[in-house]
Amino acid sequence: MSEVVDGTASAADAVAAKKEPKILVCDGNEAAAWGVVLARPDMVAVYPITPQSSLAEYVAQFVADGVLDAELVEAEGEHSVLSVLHGAALVGARTYTASCGQGLAFMFEPYFRTPNLRLPIVMSIVNRDGITPQCVWGGQQDAMTVREVGWIQLFCETVQEVLDTVVMAYRIAEDRSVMLPVNVNHDGNYLSNGVVRIELPDQAEVDDFLGTPDVNWHVALDPERPMGVDPLTGGATGPGPALFVGYRRGHCEGMQNALRAIVEIHEEWARRFGRRYAPLVEEYRLDDADCALVTIGSMAGAAKDAVDAAREAGVPVGLIRIKTLRPFPLDAMVAALDKARAVGVVDRAVSYGWNSGPVHQETLAALHYCQRRIPCLSLIGGLAGADLTQAHFARAIAETVKLLDAPCPRTPVWLNAED
Amino acid sequence: MSATPTIAFDAARCDGCGECMKACQVAKSDDGRPAQSRIRIVRDDETGSWGIAQCRQCGDPRCASVCPAAALAKGGDGVVAWDAGRCVNCLICTAGCTYGGIAFSAAEGHVVKCDQCAGAPQCVAACRRGALRYVTAAKLYNRWGELEDLFVPGLGGCQGCNTELIMRHALRRIGPNTVLATPPGCIPGMGSVGYNGMLGCKVPVFHPLLTNTASMLTGIRRQFKRKGRDVTALALAGDGGAGDVGFQSLSGAAERGEQILFVCVDNEGYMNTGAQRSGSTTYGAWTATTPIGEAARGKTQEAKNLPLLMMWHGCEYVATASTAFMEDFYAKLEAALDASGRGFAYLHLYSPCTSGWRFPSAANVEVARKAVETNFAVLWEYRRSHGLRLSRDIDEPAPVVDYLKLLGKFGHLDAAQVAHIQAHVDRQAQVLRELARAGCGADAVG
Numbered sequence: 001m002s003e004v005v006d007g008t009a010s011a012a013d014a015v016a017a018k019k020e021p022k023i024l025v026c027d028g029n030e031a032a033a034w035g036v037v038l039a040r041p042d043m044v045a046v047y048p049i050t051p052q053s054s055l056a057e058y059v060a061q062f063v064a065d066g067v068l069d070a071e072l073v074e075a076e077g078e079h080s081v082l083s084v085l086h087g088a089a090l091v092g093a094r095t096y097t098a099s100c101g102q103g104l105a106f107m108f109e110p111y112f113r114t115p116n117l118r119l120p121i122v123m124s125i126v127n128r129d130g131i132t133p134q135c136v137w138g139g140q141q142d143a144m145t146v147r148e149v150g151w152i153q154l155f156c157e158t159v160q161e162v163l164d165t166v167v168m169a170y171r172i173a174e175d176r177s178v179m180l181p182v183n184v185n186h187d188g189n190y191l192s193n194g195v196v197r198i199e200l201p202d203q204a205e206v207d208d209f210l211g212t213p214d215v216n217w218h219v220a221l222d223p224e225r226p227m228g229v230d231p232l233t234g235g236a237t238g239p240g241p242a243l244f245v246g247y248r249r250g251h252c253e254g255m256q257n258a259l260r261a262i263v264e265i266h267e268e269w270a271r272r273f274g275r276r277y278a279p280l281v282e283e284y285r286l287d288d289a290d291c292a293l294v295t296i297g298s299m300a301g302a303a304k305d306a307v308d309a310a311r312e313a314g315v316p317v318g319l320i321r322i323k324t325l326r327p328f329p330l331d332a333m334v335a336a337l338d339k340a341r342a343v344g345v346v347d348r349a350v351s352y353g354w355n356s357g358p359v360h361q362e363t364l365a366a367l368h369y370c371q372r373r374i375p376c377l378s379l380i381g382g383l384a385g386a387d388l389t390q391a392h393f394a395r396a397i398a399e400t401v402k403l404l405d406a407p408c409p410r411t412p413v414w415l416n417a418e419d
Numbered sequence: 420m421s422a423t424p425t426i427a428f429d430a431a432r433c434d435g436c437g438e439c440m441k442a443c444q445v446a447k448s449d450d451g452r453p454a455q456s457r458i459r460i461v462r463d464d465e466t467g468s469w470g471i472a473q474c475r476q477c478g479d480p481r482c483a484s485v486c487p488a489a490a491l492a493k494g495g496d497g498v499v500a501w502d503a504g505r506c507v508n509c510l511i512c513t514a515g516c517t518y519g520g521i522a523f524s525a526a527e528g529h530v531v532k533c534d535q536c537a538g539a540p541q542c543v544a545a546c547r548r549g550a551l552r553y554v555t556a557a558k559l560y561n562r563w564g565e566l567e568d569l570f571v572p573g574l575g576g577c578q579g580c581n582t583e584l585i586m587r588h589a590l591r592r593i594g595p596n597t598v599l600a601t602p603p604g605c606i607p608g609m610g611s612v613g614y615n616g617m618l619g620c621k622v623p624v625f626h627p628l629l630t631n632t633a634s635m636l637t638g639i640r641r642q643f644k645r646k647g648r649d650v651t652a653l654a655l656a657g658d659g660g661a662g663d664v665g666f667q668s669l670s671g672a673a674e675r676g677e678q679i680l681f682v683c684v685d686n687e688g689y690m691n692t693g694a695q696r697s698g699s700t701t702y703g704a705w706t707a708t709t710p711i712g713e714a715a716r717g718k719t720q721e722a723k724n725l726p727l728l729m730m731w732h733g734c735e736y737v738a739t740a741s742t743a744f745m746e747d748f749y750a751k752l753e754a755a756l757d758a759s760g761r762g763f764a765y766l767h768l769y770s771p772c773t774s775g776w777r778f779p780s781a782a783n784v785e786v787a788r789k790a791v792e793t794n795f796a797v798l799w800e801y802r803r804s805h806g807l808r809l810s811r812d813i814d815e816p817a818p819v820v821d822y823l824k825l826l827g828k829f830g831h832l833d834a835a836q837v838a839h840i841q842a843h844v845d846r847q848a849q850v851l852r853e854l855a856r857a858g859c860g861a862d863a864v865g
Contacts (some may be wrong), residue, residue, distance in 0.1 A: 042645055043638060070643045075634065076671030083631035083668065087638025090625070091598075093645070095638075109628055200535035221598045221623040221639055230624035362488055 019285040021199035028159045028191035031198055032098065032184070033058035034126050035166025037068045039122070042093035043195040045073040045084040049103040050136045052126040053189035056098065070096075078107035082121070086110060089119040090221040090229060094170065100188060101128030104142045114181045114252060115150030117230070120173030121181040122214055124166065127297065127348075128188045129384045137385025138188030140297060143325075144349040144358040150251055152182040152258055153326040155297045160198040162186045162276055164269060167206055171265045174214045177257040187348075189385050190298040193413035201273050209272055217342075219296065255327040262324055277319070280329035283336050285311060287317030291400045292340035294363050296322045299346060299381075299388045306393030316399050322359065333366040342375050342408075344381070344400030345368075346393070346415070356380075356412050375408035379414030388415065422564075423497025424555045425476060426458075426533070426540055432550035433469040435460055442545035443470050446536055455524035458542050469550075472519030474499060474533040482532075485515035505857055506530065506647035510832035554793040559749045563702070566591040569621045576609040579780025580741040581683050581787065586611065586655055588621060588745075589682060589725045590620065597651040598639050599624040602632045602665060604657035605691040608682065611655070629660045632674035632714045636679045644678070651680060651759065658685040658699035662725040672708040673732040673763040680759035683725065686772040694775035700721045701795075703836045705828040706775070716831060721843055726767040730801045732814075735762030738810075747810055751800055769796045777827020789822040794848045795840075799855070809851060819844050 024034065032055050037043065044063070046056035062068040071088070075081045077371075078099050085095040099107055104125060114121055129139025143153060152172060156162045161183065169182040186192065190341045216222075219229055222317040225228040259280065266279035284304055286292055295303045310317045321332040322329070322334045337343060347357020354361055356378035367374050379396045399413050441455040447454040458473040480499045483491035490505035491512060500519075508529055512521050521532040533540075535553075543551045554560070569590045574585045582605055590599070592637040599622050601607040611619040612626050627635045632654045640652035654661075661669055661683040672679055688706050690693040698707040701722045705711055709718040730737045736758030740748040748768070755764040771778070771786040778786055791811070798810035819841045828839040832840075 043642060045638070072644055073637060073641065074675070075637075076674070077667060080631060080634035080637075080668045080671055083628070084638040084641075085629075087635035087640075088642040089638070090635075091639050091642035091646075093638070093642040110631055113628065221625060223596050223623055225600065226595075226621060226623045228613045228618040228620075229623070231618065231626070232607075234613075413455030 002096050003204070021201065024198050024200050025195060026159070026198065027054070027193050027195045028156075028186045029055035029126065029193070030058050030406075031159045031163040032166050032186065032224045032404070033062060034200055035163040036096050037040070037062050038167050038201060039094065039096070039210060040068070040207070041070050041096040041122075043071040043073065043085065043088040044068075044096045044099055045075050045081040047075055047078050047081050047099070047103065049078070049100060049128075051138065051192045052098050052100050052103070052124070054122065055126060055192070056083040057356075059096075064322070078103040079110060082107050082110040082114065082123075086114065086117065086119060087221070089121055089215050090117075090153050090219065092213065092216040092220065092222075094215060095121050095175075098124070100126045101130060101142045104146065108146070111146065111151075111206060112149055114137045116247070118179040118218060118251070118254070119181055120170070122166065122169045122173055123181065123183055125183050125185045126188045126192045127185050127404050131306035135384045138186070138190060138192075138348075139383050139385065140348040141350065142228045143183065143185050144347075144351075147326060147358065150180070150255070151326065152178075152180050152255070152262075152324070153185060154182060154262075154324055155185045155322065156191065157298055157300045157321060158274065159191060159194065162191060163198060163200070164273070164275055164277070167201070167210065168269055170210055172258060172261050173341065175257070175261040175265075176214070176217075178254050178261050179218060180251075180254050180258060185297065187298040199275075205272060208270070209248075236256045258327050259329060267404060270323075277347040278318065278323055280324045281332040282321040282323060283339070284319040286320065286336060286339045289316050289318030289340055290395065291315075291342045291344070291402060292316045292320050292337070293317070293393065293396055294320045294322065294343060294359060296325065296359055297348065299348065301388050302363055302388055303346065303393045303396075305390045306397060308399050309390065309394065315397065315401065317401070322362075325359075325362070327364060328366070330366055330369065333363070337367060337374060338370050340374060342377075342400055342403035344377045344379055344396050344403075346379045346381060346388070346396055348380075350380060350383075355410070376406055377403055378412040379415055380412045383416065386416040386419060388398060422555055422558065422561050423476070424535070424538070424553055424613075425658060426473065426498070426535065427552045427554050428471045428473075430470060430550070430551050431839035432469050432548045432835040434548060435462060435469045436547070438545040438547065442541040442665065444446065446541040447531070453526040455522070455526050455531055457531055459519070474517050474520035476533075481515040481517070482512035482521050483577065485511050487777050499532065500534065501530065501532055503529065532573070546782050559746055563588055563749070567595070569595060570611060571619055574609045574619065575610065576605065577772075577774045577780070579783045580605070580770075581783045582606060582686070582770055583609065584742055585682070585684055585768055585770065588749075589655065589752060590622065590653075592749070593651055593680070594651055595622050596649075597622045597653050598636070600627045600632045600636055600652075600654045601625075601655070602627045602654070602656050602660035603629045603691070604660055604689075605686065606655050606657065608691045630664050631668050632656050632660055632665055633677065633679060633681060634668040636681075637672050637675070637677045638677050641730065649760070651756070652678065653680065654681045654684055654819055656681065657682060657691070658725065659689050659697045660686075662723060662728075663698045669729075673729060673734050673765065675830070676735070677761055677863040678762060680755055680764045680766070681791060682755075682766045682768065683829060684768050684770045685725070686770040686775065687722065688772070688775055690772045690775040694772070699725060702840055703829060703832050705777075705831065711831045716833070716836065717828075721763050726765065729767075730807065732763070733803065734765050734801070735759070735803050736764040737767070738765075739767045739769070739796065741787045741791050741796060741798060742792060744798065744811075747798060754800065754802070761843075762803070775828070777830070778825055782825065786822070786825050789817070789825060793817045793819045793822040794844050795819055795822045797848055797851050799851055807851070807854045809855045813852065814847050816844075816848070
């Protein structure tokens with residue numbers, strides 16, 4: 001059953017009932033920018049890239065209008081964007097940026113370092129497919145390619161969830177048991193440009209929810225607290241490999257701590273603001289399902305419609321939506337997968353050497369911990385902005401149902417191959 | 420220890436007139452009794468030039484250390500003083516001094532030496548041609564010397580490298596209210612950030628990436644300003660981290676006018692990783708990746724002129740400096756530090772690399788001096804408000820071969836390559852001359 005309460009305040013939510021929420025009609029990029037306004041970062045660094053550009057423009061306009069009191073750095077490229085934020089965070093700034101696709105690729109060097117410095121930077125990725133072939137459209141190849149870098153990776157389904165998750169991301173990132181950067185992913189085109197009605201949380205309530213920035217208590221560049229940041233570590237002349245191992249292990253532990261923090265912070269968000277999202281893995285009509293689709297990001301909307309239609313036609317199918325990909329929510333995923341007898345995983349990216357999709361690979365790893373052997377099919381669609389419609393998911397369901405009676409193919413189903 | 424005044428001699432200005440000796444005799448004559456001059460001018464028969472024999476007021480005087488009677492001692496005023504009451508006239512001091520600075524005076528019956536006439540040396544006053552001057556050459560050192568050294572002792576630089584000098588002196592002046600970025604290269608390589616929890620200096624310090632020094636400092640400086648704190652954002656970077664892979668972030672920060680003091684220590688290559696070619700490596704130079712062989716004679720391209728590129732960004736301040744001209748370096752550091760409170764300040768230091776350039780470790784300052792004296796490295800400064808100004812006369816340079824022959828990395832050059840370099844050096848000097856003449860400044864660039 002879905003944990004989503006469909007955007008309306010629950011009756012138990014006393015706080016949200018206090019004030020009429022402000023209503024906005026906007027796309028996901030503007031929603032993310034409003035999330036930034038509410039989080040009150042000290043510094044925002046941006047470099048434009050399709051389909052993120054309007055997000056950068058909204059933030060710049062908010063700063064120009066005085067809606068957001070932040071230092072805005074119009075850096076000369078994504079590499080510098082994140083580097084500026086490294087410096088600012090080491091001086092204690094709450095920070096924000098957004099990028100995608102090639103921008104993320106260009107940013108990779110400082111991106112790789114961000115979680116190792118344990119800097120609680122929040123960055124939206126307006127997911128975009130990778131070139132080549134030349135392409136400016138949505139897809140998740142960018143975020144999927146950087147799964148092992150050590151950032152927390154959250155994936156949103158709706159525009160409202162984009163705004164809410166950007167705000168929550170700061171609480172997660174700055175949790176002292178976590179201290180890791182967070183990527184809030186929202187799909188390029190579908191979410192970045194799709195206009196809907198959303199609620200804007202009250203600033204004072206968000207201030208109370210987030211608290212003051214808590215960014216550089218553990219590592220700082222400050223003459224009042226002089227320290228060397230990132231001296232050469234490891235090698236034969238030092239205290240031994242244990243120090244380096246300690247850093248890596250601490251990072252892994254921070255990631256595991258994030259699982260708890262993400263759940264608690266989503267729970268608190270629901271209590272305060274009345275919107276409840278599955279923090280790790282959403283289960284949709286799964287309890288008596290034979291088959292399940294695994295989805296991530298905005299595709300879940302059309303997929304849920306397809307599930308509803310299949311249910312009406314008597315096919316017992318459900319859906320799993322991954323909100324948190326990193327840290328990988330192993331327990332929640334295993335619990336969900338254990339409810340199905342066959343699984344089809346729909347990816348908007350490719351895992352080349354495995355001849356399947358990245359989320360398919362993640363799911364296969366989780367299936368190892370399930371009680372029984374569950375066949376798991378890879379389906380790939382939505383590349384380079386291709387539509388993933390209810391019809392595509394109907395086919396995905398049909399292909400998954402086949403696994404109940406026939407061997408599971410080791411090659412992916414390309415959902416848009418005939419489009 | 421502080422530097423103290425000394426009597427400096429310029430042989431080129433001396434014509435051997437002897438007025439200094441006469442003045443000294445008069446000054447030291449007591450009640451008309453004859454005295455021996457404490458300064459003697461001596462002609463070099465081979466070159467025809469004049470030299471002097473006079474006490475150098477050595478820091479660790481041999482005359483004093485060999486004296487068995489403790490009659491000679493270095494005083495707080497810098498003068499090596501002779502005590503008549505203790506002297507036993509053994510004359511061992513005269514053998515101890517290699518400069519002829521102390522000698523037996525038959526007229527006076529004991530050894531005599533220069534005492535600088537209590538701060539008003541008469542020889543200097545008598546010298547009409549200005550061959551003798553009474554100076555404190557290192558008065559800036561005195562000022563800097565009193566400032567705290569903010570690096571740890573025992574940085575692991577190569578023998579004879581001038582980078583440690585640059586680092587220590589720069590940070591002394593800039594002071595502890597600083598965040599220091601040292602991108603990968605010789606500077607962190609010698610331990611300025613530290614190893615495994617052992618720190619290299621007393622100010623907050625970090626390794627940026629090789630590529631993002633100016634960007635990280637942007638965030639640091641801006642966040643401090645947001646908090647109302649005036650903290651200097653300082654980079655000590657090599658030429659690769661500044662001008663090659665780091666150039667994008669440097670250029671971006673300069674264009675935005677970020678308030679950063681960026682010091683580039685240019686050793687013309689990737690010297691920390693074994694002397695590979697960089698964009699700052701000059702034409703003809705051997706490096707590990709521009710080797711010499713049957714088909715190759717060193718680098719085939721000119722170096723990019725990084726300081727000029729920075730000038731065209733319209734920075735608040737850009738200058739080139741050399742450790743052979745420390746007063747000029749200090750003045751420029753002062754100006755750069757001041758300018759970094761208003762905008763981007765870029766200071767480019769020529770840093771001869773003893774190991775990568777293949778020359779004896781004792782010759783670093785000599786190499787640096789020759790680079791300047793041949794116009795191979797021209798010293799200039801640019802202020803947004805005043806334009807470009809040459810720091811010293813460049814119209815009568817020594818031939819560039821005087822510089823090239825000092826360096827093993829140029830040992831293979833043939834006549835055509837030397838001529839190529841000379842032509843490039845001349846052209847570059849001409850460009851700078853014309854920029855200086857044009858008053859290339861805020862109107863032209865900013």
